[in-house]
Amino acid sequence: MVIESPLLAFLIVAFAVAGSMLVGAKLLRVRAKHSSPLKPTTYECGESPAGPAWVRFHARYYVVALFFVVFDIEAAFLFPWALVVREAGTAGLVAVFSFVAVLMVGWLWAVKKGALRWQ
């Protein structure tokens, strides 16, 4: 049988792999007694988990993440410029540096206000 559509082939393989894993796990699994107290734990062997999985992160991580995003986006603008830095010339250089300067003023203000103080 020759499968014409690559999409169909992709779907068939995807379902076959996923299905075989589920069926294989069902067939090969070790049947433990349901009365075992270890049964409902996260890991039936090894470490016993400490604390719930839904922990609350401190809001200060938010500020760190925010700083990351700011400079991440800055990079998104710098890379296209870096590719054409010769063609863009002085005008591009001035534009990019004023862009970075505005960001730097904001960053400086935030640091002076204690945004990165880890207290």
Next chain:
Amino acid sequence: MSAWLHLFTLELAVVAIALLVLLWDAFAPAAGRAVGWTTALLLGGVFAASFFVDGRGTVPHGVFVRDEWVVFHERLFLAAGILGVLGSIDWLATRTPKRQAEYYALLLFSLAGMMLLAGARDWILLVTCFELMSMPLYVLCAYGKQDGPASEPKLAAEAGLKLFITGAASSGLTLFGLALVVGMTGTTHVGGIGANPAPLTIVGMLFVLAGFGFKVGAVPFHMWVPDTYQGAPTPFVAFLSVAPKAAGLATLAIVLLGGWSADSSVWLPVLLVLAGASMVVGNLFALPQTDARRLLGFSGVAQIGYALLALGAMSRGGLAMTLFFVATYVFTNLGVFFVLHAAAEEGGGHSLARIAGLSRRSPWLGGALLVFLLSLAGIPFVAGFWAKLFVFMEAWNAGLVGLVVLGVALAVIGLYYYLTVARSTYMADGDRTTPVPTGFALRAAILVCLIFVVGLGLWPRPLVEAADRAAAGIVSGR
């Protein structure tokens, strides 16, 4: 490079002031009124400079055009910005003395976005400016999250979140619509919408219009308006209720009358329905309100309806009268909110009972409020009268007879609720008799608004002529 950089002199100056304020706050924090007054005076300098800087021209590829249209809007936004800063100085210095600089910096960034917006003729620049205008507003809306009377729930964070969620969703709508439009037409120039009148282009443009509808607060996208007006700090609401609305209407004019006028049969019915619905819903929902700011929120929705009506006239005159209407609305609404702020400041709360007997306590404030309310209602001879009259005349000339009749009828209803407010300031007895304490800056801001509202009522001609020259930048001919 510098062949066109001078076109952005005023905008760059505003950004420079914002950076200056931030650096000042970073290295030498000042808790008094100095930051606010410096910002206001520097902005005043920029406003004055707008009469001497002669930067008319076009950036390469027609991305940005600076003409009379832009000059008019720059001055309008700068005036709103100066008044917005003036009205906030006293409040900030007493309530949040340590966090003033961020308020001014954010307001200035928003202002720079608005000023650039008027000249943008490219979707990328237009959208970026629109977001530059909107984002600081979301933050400012929640600025006073600790502020307010002890007896009432603190509402600023909720108001900010509501404005943000509607605003962000409308950005998503606009951007997805733009993706379709730019994809179908193959150009990011606003004038290129008509290049490929495929169904997908039109669907995309309707998405874009819905997104802008959210921002100007036209029905059915108006839900956030009363909530935000009620919850956000009042001096900021004064600014929020005028400048972004003016910017949103300018964008609509650029997009519809400037870029897409060829297919007006597609969007004109939509625009007229929005205008009619805004007038009806705004006026009728304002009637039962007991919170002064909610009432003004719905009244703002109604006023947007009138402005859209003039836009729907699709003529240079109609656009000019939209501008005139918006300009008078800027001064009137700023004034109303400043007076409400003054009346509420000492005890908090903005229920209509709060301003009962205001004119006996402070005759000046009561008189100013009366003038502003008369202007909103459209009574001769204050600025709002000419604005409504001209809008209705232009719409009538364009053949929108039904909507004009509807608008006039609803204006009579508007008269009722505006005068109810005015009546309670004069007739009713309040629970206090001492004069309302107001700071010098707030008094100055109210006085400037009053001068403009009365002055334009007596002598509207210069503004009408300026608006007409400005409108020629978008709609040529008569």
Next chain:
Amino acid sequence: MTVPSSHLLILAAILFSIGVAGFFLRRNVIVVLMCIELMLNAANLSFLAASRMHSLDTPGGRIDLQGPIFAIFVIVVAAVEAAVGLALVIALYRRKQTVSLDDVVDLKD
């Protein structure tokens, strides 16, 4: 064998619909923010798909760069929205100890 650009546009439309549906149906503010991000990313995908379509259609290998550039600006909008939105959620949580829109009802008629 390449994926036609129209498929990408359809995928973008589906993503956008999921975002809009989630925006109106979900009550958790964080999930609503994620739905808004989904809408913006759908916009990005259509920008890129349309740009690819124009590039492939144009003989001579001229690449249409408007789409990618617009997409970068959309990414900025999305990032700023995330920053502002999460800050507002934190401010709201400190006041009301909730992130459910059903509990944010102090402002109403």
